[in-house]
Amino acid sequence: MSNYIEDLNWRYATKKFDANKELSSEDLETLLEAIQLSASSYGLQPYEIIVVKDAALREELKLASWNQTQITDASEIIVFANKTQITTEYVDSYLEDIAETRSLKLEDLDGLKGMLESTILKLNPEDQSLWAAKQAYIALGNLLSAAANMRIDTCPMEGFDIAKYDELLNLKEKGLTTAVIATVGYRSDEDQSQFAAKVRKSKNDLINVL
Amino acid sequence: MSNYIEDLNWRYATKKFDANKELSSEDLETLLEAIQLSASSYGLQPYEIIVVKDAALREELKLASWNQTQITDASEIIVFANKTQITTEYVDSYLEDIAETRSLKLEDLDGLKGMLESTILKLNPEDQSLWAAKQAYIALGNLLSAAANMRIDTCPMEGFDIAKYDELLNLKEKGLTTAVIATVGYRSDEDQSQFAAKVRKSKNDLINVL
Numbered sequence: 001m002s003n004y005i006e007d008l009n010w011r012y013a014t015k016k017f018d019a020n021k022e023l024s025s026e027d028l029e030t031l032l033e034a035i036q037l038s039a040s041s042y043g044l045q046p047y048e049i050i051v052v053k054d055a056a057l058r059e060e061l062k063l064a065s066w067n068q069t070q071i072t073d074a075s076e077i078i079v080f081a082n083k084t085q086i087t088t089e090y091v092d093s094y095l096e097d098i099a100e101t102r103s104l105k106l107e108d109l110d111g112l113k114g115m116l117e118s119t120i121l122k123l124n125p126e127d128q129s130l131w132a133a134k135q136a137y138i139a140l141g142n143l144l145s146a147a148a149n150m151r152i153d154t155c156p157m158e159g160f161d162i163a164k165y166d167e168l169l170n171l172k173e174k175g176l177t178t179a180v181i182a183t184v185g186y187r188s189d190e191d192q193s194q195f196a197a198k199v200r201k202s203k204n205d206l207i208n209v210l
Numbered sequence: 211m212s213n214y215i216e217d218l219n220w221r222y223a224t225k226k227f228d229a230n231k232e233l234s235s236e237d238l239e240t241l242l243e244a245i246q247l248s249a250s251s252y253g254l255q256p257y258e259i260i261v262v263k264d265a266a267l268r269e270e271l272k273l274a275s276w277n278q279t280q281i282t283d284a285s286e287i288i289v290f291a292n293k294t295q296i297t298t299e300y301v302d303s304y305l306e307d308i309a310e311t312r313s314l315k316l317e318d319l320d321g322l323k324g325m326l327e328s329t330i331l332k333l334n335p336e337d338q339s340l341w342a343a344k345q346a347y348i349a350l351g352n353l354l355s356a357a358a359n360m361r362i363d364t365c366p367m368e369g370f371d372i373a374k375y376d377e378l379l380n381l382k383e384k385g386l387t388t389a390v391i392a393t394v395g396y397r398s399d400e401d402q403s404q405f406a407a408k409v410r411k412s413k414n415d416l417i418n419v420l
Binding site: 002003004005008009011013030032033034035036037038039041043045048049050051052053054057094097098101102119130133134135137138139140141142144145146149150156158159169180196197198199200201203205206207208209210 | 212213214215218219221223240242243244245246247248249251253255258259260261262263264267304307308311312329340343344345347348349350351352354355356359360366368369379390406407408409410411413415416417418419420
């Protein structure tokens, strides 16, 4: 079995974290770098990441998350906040980044600009937000695998009050909304979930070859 | 630098695949296993995967994808098709799978059942489909990283006619719709994109610590 598959078999959605174990700052940096390097449509990365360290704020987030203990017990809480709208300014700034990074003229990117104008910029704001949220889920998938590779536990979570999160994290005024969160740390010895057999669709039920 | 981060730096969205290089069946199996082991909300895996081998069908899909050459040149095309609706029957069948895999009684899963009833099953079908698509993007993110780990190239793609894909792949009658696709194989020496510097937001622009 490849190491990558071993990593995936090792991981599970951690229900109870060891509240006394913290990620090293180096490990946290590596996980954030994995997020940073994640693929996104056109490379637009239409999201921001919020790492919540503040204990009082995490208590409030826990209240907004059906009191799930991971929010306060886990070493880290990583919030994926997607852009609620993709503006021409945002796209222009991205094109400038590309031009600078690759020593190109902006005119060299007219083809890409045209594609962005005829696709992402043409969507209505609601669809732009949904599209942006999906891109955040690619980064989430990558984070989960990166953490498993480092034998760091994670629990991706959707069970929270989005409006409350947006308010507590001041996301609305930044044109962001909470897409999904991941709690990250080390499993408690007492977490019984770690002993439960993984349930997955059989390849037969999941995969079709045409 | 960790190997995982090296893998992510190695990968890029391949624009031109080497049409003469094919994945070994073992490598394809490993990639499909990575997808199979991907996390999803509640573990529901609300999607199916279609691997399109048929050359004539791939020509038709290419026409439905702005004639992008990856569709026919890449060794594999992997379609992520999400469920358009989450039914009580689907949830019940999942609960039966859990009970069987973990040697539990169905009644032991009443708590989980209640949660699924008060969340996913309560969404309207449109939101269920969007939620399911997001789960597919977690698996996509995982696939991209698994492939990079094996030095296999990928190009995730959203630029295609969804309705046409659904029709060509007979998805509608199965309660599925195309969420996103990935072309998988080996880069052509001629693909200039591989030499372009990676453009990513700075950590400063991407990450906030509260």
